[in-house]
Amino acid sequence: MVGRAPKNTVQDWIEAAQRTLVDEGISGLKIDRLANRLGVTRGGFYHNFKDRDDFFDQLIQHWEESCRFLPDAPPPARPADAIAWFDRVIRRLIDADGYDYHFDLAVREWARSDKRAEWAVERADRERLDTLQKFFEAIDYDSEHAAIRARVFYYHQIGYYAIGVQQSIPERRKNAQLYLDILCGEEAIAAARASARKARKPRAV
Numbered sequence: 001m002v003g004r005a006p007k008n009t010v011q012d013w014i015e016a017a018q019r020t021l022v023d024e025g026i027s028g029l030k031i032d033r034l035a036n037r038l039g040v041t042r043g044g045f046y047h048n049f050k051d052r053d054d055f056f057d058q059l060i061q062h063w064e065e066s067c068r069f070l071p072d073a074p075p076p077a078r079p080a081d082a083i084a085w086f087d088r089v090i091r092r093l094i095d096a097d098g099y100d101y102h103f104d105l106a107v108r109e110w111a112r113s114d115k116r117a118e119w120a121v122e123r124a125d126r127e128r129l130d131t132l133q134k135f136f137e138a139i140d141y142d143s144e145h146a147a148i149r150a151r152v153f154y155y156h157q158i159g160y161y162a163i164g165v166q167q168s169i170p171e172r173r174k175n176a177q178l179y180l181d182i183l184c185g186e187e188a189i190a191a192a193r194a195s196a197r198k199a200r201k202p203r204a205v
Contacts, residue, residue: 007039007040007044008038008040008044008048009048010048010049010058012038013034013038013044013045013048013049013055014058014059014062016034016037016038017029017034017055017059018059018062018063018103020033020034020037021059021103021106021107021110022102022103022106025106025109025110026109026110026113026114029056029059031045031052056114056116056117057116060107060116060117060120063103063104063107063120064120064123064124066100066103067099067100067103067104067107068098068099069093069099069104069124069128069157070089070092070128070131070132071085071088071089071092071098073085074131074134075131075134075135075138076138077138078138078195078199079138079139079140079191079192079195079196080192080195080196080198080199081138081196082135082138082139082192083139083189083192083193083195083196084196085135086135086180090176090180093157094169094172094173094176095169101161104158104161105161105162107120107121108121125154128154129147129150129151129154130150132149132150132153132154133146133147133149133150134146135150136149136150136184136188139184139188139189139191139192140188140191140192141185141188149183149184149185152183153183153184156183
């Protein structure tokens, strides 16, 4: 019937592509296979996308917008507030709240053979490292030291996912503070936490 809404939306196609990319890699992103997965004809694809390049561009945009390693808001400048921000980051990563590392790794693998994905990964890495550097500067590292700390933390975390370490969420929570002391510098983390405790302590009347 003329004017009838399409059976599947752009988001349906993108979500199917995300699942397929994670499960099968870029070789699985064939229009016919995705159409079969969604139970529609390939004509439904062209109702939603101009062509395959448009489809891939929208999939990358979806990754950039939805797979957020860090919160959108940058870390506050005060050490007490910055450490609270970082604690939220750690909880977010452990609980996979807003960050799907399977999707992240799948796009990184795709980036080995596709320039548009490679550029997107490079942009994301720069953004994440710049934000982490701001955190380390907030807890009193100089800019050069903060940049290196940001890389150490970030490369460790991505590598943790890439090699497929198997740990339960309770185990990760239990070990989180020791990891942070080692990766981020025990003295700097302790000083930031002391500042946070001082900030929370009620003043005498």
